[in-house]
Amino acid sequence: MADQTPLRVALIGTAFMGAAHSQAWRTAPRFFDLPREPEMALLVGRSADTTAAQATKLGWQEWSTDWREAVSRDDIDVIDICTPGDTHVEIALAALAAGKHVLCEKPLANSVAEAVAMADAAEQAAQSGVLSMCGFSYRRTPALALARRFIAEGRLGAIRHVRADYLQDWLSDPAAPLSWRLDKAKAGSGALGDIGAHSIDTAQWLTGESITEVSATLRTFVTERPQRGAAAGLGGVADPDAARGPVTVDDAMAFTATFSGGALGVFEATRMATGRRNANRIEINGESGSIAFDFERMNELEYFDGRGTDPEAEGFRRIVVTDPVHPYVANWWPTGHGLGYEHLFTHQMVDFVTAIGAGTAPSPGFGEALDVQRVLAAVEASAKARSQTTPVERRTA
Amino acid sequence: MADQTPLRVALIGTAFMGAAHSQAWRTAPRFFDLPREPEMALLVGRSADTTAAQATKLGWQEWSTDWREAVSRDDIDVIDICTPGDTHVEIALAALAAGKHVLCEKPLANSVAEAVAMADAAEQAAQSGVLSMCGFSYRRTPALALARRFIAEGRLGAIRHVRADYLQDWLSDPAAPLSWRLDKAKAGSGALGDIGAHSIDTAQWLTGESITEVSATLRTFVTERPQRGAAAGLGGVADPDAARGPVTVDDAMAFTATFSGGALGVFEATRMATGRRNANRIEINGESGSIAFDFERMNELEYFDGRGTDPEAEGFRRIVVTDPVHPYVANWWPTGHGLGYEHLFTHQMVDFVTAIGAGTAPSPGFGEALDVQRVLAAVEASAKARSQTTPVERRTA
Amino acid sequence: MADQTPLRVALIGTAFMGAAHSQAWRTAPRFFDLPREPEMALLVGRSADTTAAQATKLGWQEWSTDWREAVSRDDIDVIDICTPGDTHVEIALAALAAGKHVLCEKPLANSVAEAVAMADAAEQAAQSGVLSMCGFSYRRTPALALARRFIAEGRLGAIRHVRADYLQDWLSDPAAPLSWRLDKAKAGSGALGDIGAHSIDTAQWLTGESITEVSATLRTFVTERPQRGAAAGLGGVADPDAARGPVTVDDAMAFTATFSGGALGVFEATRMATGRRNANRIEINGESGSIAFDFERMNELEYFDGRGTDPEAEGFRRIVVTDPVHPYVANWWPTGHGLGYEHLFTHQMVDFVTAIGAGTAPSPGFGEALDVQRVLAAVEASAKARSQTTPVERRTA
Amino acid sequence: MADQTPLRVALIGTAFMGAAHSQAWRTAPRFFDLPREPEMALLVGRSADTTAAQATKLGWQEWSTDWREAVSRDDIDVIDICTPGDTHVEIALAALAAGKHVLCEKPLANSVAEAVAMADAAEQAAQSGVLSMCGFSYRRTPALALARRFIAEGRLGAIRHVRADYLQDWLSDPAAPLSWRLDKAKAGSGALGDIGAHSIDTAQWLTGESITEVSATLRTFVTERPQRGAAAGLGGVADPDAARGPVTVDDAMAFTATFSGGALGVFEATRMATGRRNANRIEINGESGSIAFDFERMNELEYFDGRGTDPEAEGFRRIVVTDPVHPYVANWWPTGHGLGYEHLFTHQMVDFVTAIGAGTAPSPGFGEALDVQRVLAAVEASAKARSQTTPVERRTA
Structure with a gap:
């Protein structure tokens, strides 16, 4: 019982x-x-x-x-x-x-x-x-969960391109303060681990494929910043009288990647894309279809059906992912009444508690998260080695 | 105390x-x-x-x-x-x-x-x-509250056009069931009062002007529907064995209007705009600027600044209304992490309880809601009188 | 021969x-x-x-x-x-x-x-x-010709809504000059005949239905303007020393309409929609589908297929109407290389000369154009009669 | 004379x-x-x-x-x-x-x-x-010429990010035929030289900076294709009875780059992005502003002004680049009546003939085009060297 x-x-x-x-x-x-x-x-x-x-x-x-x-x-x-x-x-x-x-x-x-x-x-x-x-x-975004369903159903065919850029701009201003997110000892890395990690996990999860090798670059545009005064937003507010301290993480990262199924990945993450507030974007092109997503419009999924059944009506569809037929949605509001950022976490708790109840492994488990960590490590290694293509270490079977 | x-x-x-x-x-x-x-x-x-x-x-x-x-x-x-x-x-x-x-x-x-x-x-x-x-x-949508702020600041100048259409499609299918929302005795009216009322209130509130007269049309496209079986979404699920009953409200309404400041209004509301899930849209054009909004993208406001300061850079701006400088937003998540439908109600409770605490009249009070009701009545009267222009009765001062 | x-x-x-x-x-x-x-x-x-x-x-x-x-x-x-x-x-x-x-x-x-x-x-x-x-x-716009094809094929089913607004802003500024387009003796009417006529023709042509009655409003916001100095754009440049003259046409018009098949039409045309350069927009909702178009994106058609074959993938498609399978396009450039405004006229000449060569009646002939004229006349009559619903006179069979 | x-x-x-x-x-x-x-x-x-x-x-x-x-x-x-x-x-x-x-x-x-x-x-x-x-x-696109003007005026401040992807899909189908564009002997390279070269030139021209080093990948997804039968579109129509021949160029390329001013570039070009017809896209983020462009909407430029003068109204503006104040536009149609692909070439001839008339060097001269060629060569070299960062050779001063 x-x-x-x-x-x-x-x-x-x-x-x-x-x-x-x-x-x-x-x-x-x-x-x-x-x-x-x-x-x-x-x-x-x-x-x-x-x-x-x-x-x-x-x-x-x-x-x-x-x-x-x-x-x-x-x-x-x-x-x-x-x-x-x-x-x-x-x-x-x-x-x-x-x-x-x-x-x-x-x-x-x-x-x-x-x-x-x-x-x-x-x-x-x-x-x-x-x-x-x-x-x-982000796996709990209904639109991305729908994208995963489409890919798993084979709608896109063989995956050829993954194009993921996660763009924020809260560090565009050189006067933005130091926070723990800019301290390598605390944060591990900058845009790479904070937001790039999301893109990596999303890409591997959506495609069901692993990143096998990367060629990467890290960049820090602003190397010193004033100490933080008060907490506010992601980075806090600078104390104008405070001393400046060194930024020890990356402001931006970019890498190309190969997926286990042969797809070509292009990833970018930055906190200095002026005007992009939280543009967690991903586009995937397969032999017979594509999906595209931007978290700034989190209730929408763009989907292109290229399977040739209606050639003159082909086009990217803007699916408003708010219908009971869509993942997670049936428990919420009527069609067209969208969800917000916080609901990702609600869904996360639902999935976690459901797994606990069933006694089954929730996903992503720490093993899957380690897979992401290994990609982060390969990115750092490649960036240190003049972007040389660097394999991602994998768990032995 | x-x-x-x-x-x-x-x-x-x-x-x-x-x-x-x-x-x-x-x-x-x-x-x-x-x-x-x-x-x-x-x-x-x-x-x-x-x-x-x-x-x-x-x-x-x-x-x-x-x-x-x-x-x-x-x-x-x-x-x-x-x-x-x-x-x-x-x-x-x-x-x-x-x-x-x-x-x-x-x-x-x-x-x-x-x-x-x-x-x-x-x-x-x-x-x-x-x-x-x-x-x-809908007044509690940050994007619309921002629009009201812009208009109140005079950014748009004299208002000339109000264009509001509230489009849903949950009745497109003639097999969709009867629900209380289709019963005049319970609901009072159809699209008119259910969603058109929102547009009317929003328009009057945003502009700070009253609708003074209307010329209106009501339409019922599907006059009989099967009785409802189970509750689901806005209308429920039809019971296939049930008898059919009459639809006694409008499926759609449209009217033109004059505002107290002289603006020309065009309003439309329907539950049969196939593909529009909850497109509560409004556009307002003033002498020196415009705003446009669609609830399907509730975290965005489009704003056109036509005051002539930067002619070659003029264009509708897509403001992602998720920044602490925007109404209601500072209490939520970092910039770019949007809100959902439910947060309108959260804001509503905040405003209501705040007014109770201060002992001041919350807005919209029943008087303002009566103003909307009078527009609804004028719409119905005009629709019965072959769309003849019909004044909206107003409270005496 | x-x-x-x-x-x-x-x-x-x-x-x-x-x-x-x-x-x-x-x-x-x-x-x-x-x-x-x-x-x-x-x-x-x-x-x-x-x-x-x-x-x-x-x-x-x-x-x-x-x-x-x-x-x-x-x-x-x-x-x-x-x-x-x-x-x-x-x-x-x-x-x-x-x-x-x-x-x-x-x-x-x-x-x-x-x-x-x-x-x-x-x-x-x-x-x-x-x-x-x-x-x-505008009939010669590939995207609209494609829309007509879709409607004629029955993809949308019975048409319920036509929503057409033609928005320009070259008269927003009260200092914009008088031109012949503002003189009733020369132009006949203002926004009504200049741009509203396009919407009327487009709507009747797309749906294959006639407008049978209208309830209309005309509005002139700026009643006097300076005389025109030099020619430029649609309205020319004002001569600052010139006397002012009366505007004798409408700046804006709006009307609701009934189509011969029962659809509800909402039309608006204005030259004072600040920020809208040439937004000739039309949306048509049928029982099983919809199309939407905006001339500011003339190479695109939005199409919603609501026939229920793929419920979780439903959404408005952005068709980039630049493929050889699309009307007029095969004679131009490779897919994705769009056309401009002038090509409407090129297509018009093609259709006209082709008809002359074949000895068949080109469309729209003067009879069809007269149909539009009769709608314009009904709009003016209704506007004079406090928007009372006014039938559109039709040719006797 | x-x-x-x-x-x-x-x-x-x-x-x-x-x-x-x-x-x-x-x-x-x-x-x-x-x-x-x-x-x-x-x-x-x-x-x-x-x-x-x-x-x-x-x-x-x-x-x-x-x-x-x-x-x-x-x-x-x-x-x-x-x-x-x-x-x-x-x-x-x-x-x-x-x-x-x-x-x-x-x-x-x-x-x-x-x-x-x-x-x-x-x-x-x-x-x-x-x-x-x-x-x-593409330099002759009014929207891109406007972007260059904005950058040259310093609106964006120091450039940090260049993100350019040129996406087509005419080779998505493995049955698409061989054409001269897939033959290295004739075409030199594939997506790299055909469309990637455009992105490289556009990026260097817009920013006024040079690409100094690259880390690159080339990919051929479909290595054999049927011989071409008839000419049609970019690639022609396959002859079903013909033998298959080898594809000797890249289907797709991607590279990261460093610009002379320190910006981080991410480039991608492919002919296999299913659903993207001619998405020649570029986004540039500077310290105080950004621009974004997609050739599928060639008459539009997105511009974000982050200079802080109006914080609550910040957002990407959709500039409809069809006004006489915009580059090339004054000689064409009234505002809002857009241009098409062919007008790029018209403008090119205008600039070329104007330079001939003035006896001044047109731009891009062969020297500038050589700069692009050197980037193409560095991309190929890096791709051969496991994506190792490879400097772009430059002309000696």
Whole structure:
């Protein structure tokens, strides 16, 4: 008989991602039938003041400044990790060891070594029914889930081109402040891991193919920035009197790639594409069709059917992905009443809790996230080697 | 000293609108600072089974099948009316008389007479601090709130054209079932009151002008439909064995209008525009600028600055209305991470509760909603009189 | 045996339309196989200096300031009328009487009476093989010709909605000068006849249905303007020292309409839609599909297939109408290499000369153009009668 | 005193490009004031039958099957080379030696060595007033010329990103035939030289910067194709009974690049992007602004002004580049009446003849075209060297 006790969650992280996950935990059971009801049990942050205030604001029962408390408590079932990348491995390993299900934000870790440790631990934990997932939330966009369905159905035929550019502009201004996202020790990398990782995961997931080799470039346009004053948006507000510090990550990255099925990939990620707010774009061309997507229009999928059945009516269709026939949509509003960014996280919680209920591995597991990490590593290696084509290491079978 | 006790809400209605309001009541205090904390106290529906299930699902503390209970209980502060239009007047009058703040879905009523009674009662209740608002939720779209700001700032100059078409297609199929929305006794009218009312309110609110006269047409393309089997989407699913019943409302309406400032309005609303899912579109042209909006891309506003400062760079701008400088947005996600349909209701609750906290009249009050009702009445009168230009009755000063 | 002698053309009018027709006469035989080779024989204008200069510039063999010369010369086969509307009837009647084929710019005339005279004369001339056509050039847009094909094939099913707005902005500025287009004596009407006539013809032609009644409004926002100094663009440049004169035509018009098949039409035309340069837009919704078009993107047609064969992939397709399978396109460039405004006129000449070669009636003949004129007259009558629904007079069978 | 004799042109090549150039020579003097009137004197092709027919069709006074005749005749002023790339060098050198002005289609040659010879010859010929230009026609698109103006004015600030993808799909189908464009001996390369060369030239011209190094990949997805039967479109129609032959050029290419000013470039070109007909797209992001362009909407430029003067109204503007204030446009139609593909060539002739009249060097001269050729060579070299970053050789100062 299925376990129907509440699923008590501890969330580690109180900033942007923490808020997004909180809203998702709160909302998921109101619109979807979940095998277990999530309870927002414990919020963990570094500062007592901030954490207490956020726990009230975001609706958590208790709060703590010690993540080890969350891991060690018997009444916690899930550890949800929304901290900077340098802390993922320690928390995740402890949580898995303690038998907690783990949801960990992306990128999985700041190095392949850490990611391997996490994937190994996750694989072992899974033996005893302890499950883990990495937060590549864009997979939960209905339009992208529909694209994946189309590709899996063979509508596009053999895939030839993947063209993914993730464009933001919150660092265009050289006066934008340093934040932890610009510190390699904390963030691991810049645009590469923060947003490029999303494109890599999305591309591999959509096509069902792996990136086998890359030729890459990293670029830092602004090498020094003022220290951050207050928190605001992705990067905060600069303190005008503060000293300047070095930017130790990439502002932008670009690479070409080969996929396991032979497709040619072109990837780009930047936080300096003036005017592009969150243009997470991907286009895939196959022998008999194409899809195109831009997160700035997240409720739409462009689809071209080139199978030749109606030649004079061929054209990219703008599918408004808000119909009950579309992934995730039936549980929401009537057709045409779109979703927003936060609903990606709601869907993520639905998929995670559903997997926990069924006792099956959620996707992407840490192994899949490690695959992304290996691409990130190959990108960095290629960029250091004058863009020479560099193979992506793969797990041995 | 301000009243900081919780604001206990009773919601009447368990269907689409009830779900939207529930999510809004739940979410508003998590992202906005409200003067009083809403409590989801009581859900009222007609069927005990449905209401009990929905109360659990949507997160209400108690449930009832008698709206009079909600009105008479001392521990309820707000009555939120999400029922079909024929019931609005009775519930609202009782609630106001009982000293409850009232939020009432649009259109305010099914006739001008009812709306007058409601506006009068609201005006009287306001004397003793009892407040009321009508749910023209599209006003809470950040892009439209930005458009209103632009117009109020004089960017567009004198307004010459208002072009509003609200296009849906869930009745395109003649086999789509009868629902209460197609029954004049319940709904008052069809596309006119259901979606056209939104366009009318939006147009008057954006321009700050009133519609003074109209020349109108109503059309019913499919005059009989099968009875509804199950609830689903806006109209439900037809029961194939059921008898057919008459459609007693309009499928589509169109009218031209004159605004108090001289602008020419062209309005259209239909539920049979095949392929348009929820295209609530409005374009306004002024002497020195224009705005255009389509709810299918709710996070965008098109704006044309024709003030002549940069002639070779003139063009409609696609403003991605997701920046902290934009209305409502600072409380949400980083720039470029858009909102969805449900957030209109969240904003509505924020504005309503803020007004209650401040003891000021929320907008649109029942008087403004009556203004819309009078336009609806003029449209119906003109349509009956071979589209002859028909003045819109106005409140005497 | 077919007449293969050159087809000698006299063009009356040296301004914008004259230039467009000249380029079309020159280009048509270079890309299409025509039964007779057009010869640009004679250009006729009012001023000797201008006409002589334009004849050289535009490539005409001879020039004249007397249109009667063109009509009376034996070596002229075609009279192409590009003058203001007040002169059409006299020239056309004389030309037909002289046995010349006639191509006449739209609107056909400045009144129904004139148009009737022209249609009657054309019908009589046709008996002896003298052919005539009216210049509703937008019919020659490949995207619209494709739309017509789709509708004729029944893809859209029964037509329910026609939504046509033709938006320009060259009169937005109150300082824009008076030109002949603002003088009722010359132009007949304003936006109504100049651009609204295009929408009316396009709508009737696309649907294959007639407008049977209208409810209309005309509006003049700027009632006085400075006299024109120099020619430039559509309206010329104002002479700042000149006196102001009255605008005697409409700046904008709007009407609702009923089509012979029951569809509801909404039409609008204005020259004061700030930011819309030449947005000749039309959308048609049928029971099972829709098309949408905007001349600002003239190489594209949006098409929605609602016939239910692929529900999750439904969406408006952006057809890039540049493929050899599309109307007119095979004679031009490779797929994706679009056409421009002038090619409408090239296609018009192709269709006209092809009809002359075949001895068959070109379309739209003067009778069809008279149908448009009758709609214009009904619009004006309704506008005068407080928008009362006004039937469109029809030819008796 | 300026030479005002006619400018007699010989055109070599009778296919797609020959037709485009013919129409441009014919049209240019009708809309622009040229210092000398072009005369379409001589058409040269390989087959007598085809050439004779095309001369008549396209409007040339005489025809020949020997390009040496064109070069050696005294009554020819301009040699216009529209043949496959393997023949450019021989014809151009002979023409320059004979004192003819030369317009040569792109890419300039099939190798750097040939291009160097041509650039050297052009430089020497220029000493005696013999001028030459390479046909990078996309520079003549009004929208792109406007983009260049914006960048030159400093609106975008320092350029950081260039993102150019030129996407076609006429080879998506593996059954599409072999044509000379797929034969390395004739075409030099595939997508790289045919369309990628356009992107390279456009990017360098728009930014005013040079590509200094590249990391590149070439890909051939379909390695064998059936022989061509008949000519049609870009590639012709396959002969189903014919033998298959090898494709010896690239189907697609991609490279990252560094510009002389530090910008990061990402380039892609393919003829297998199913559904993209002629999507010659480029986006450039600078510190304070961006532009974006897609040739499928050639009359539009997207422009983002990020200079901070109106933060809440920031957004990409869709400039309809059809106004007299825009480059090339004043000589054409009223605002909003767009141009087509062929007008690029008209503008090219205008610029070329204007330069000849003024005795100044037209741009791009063969030296600039050699710069593009050197990038093509670096791309090929990098692709052979496992994408290793490869410097672009530059002319010594």
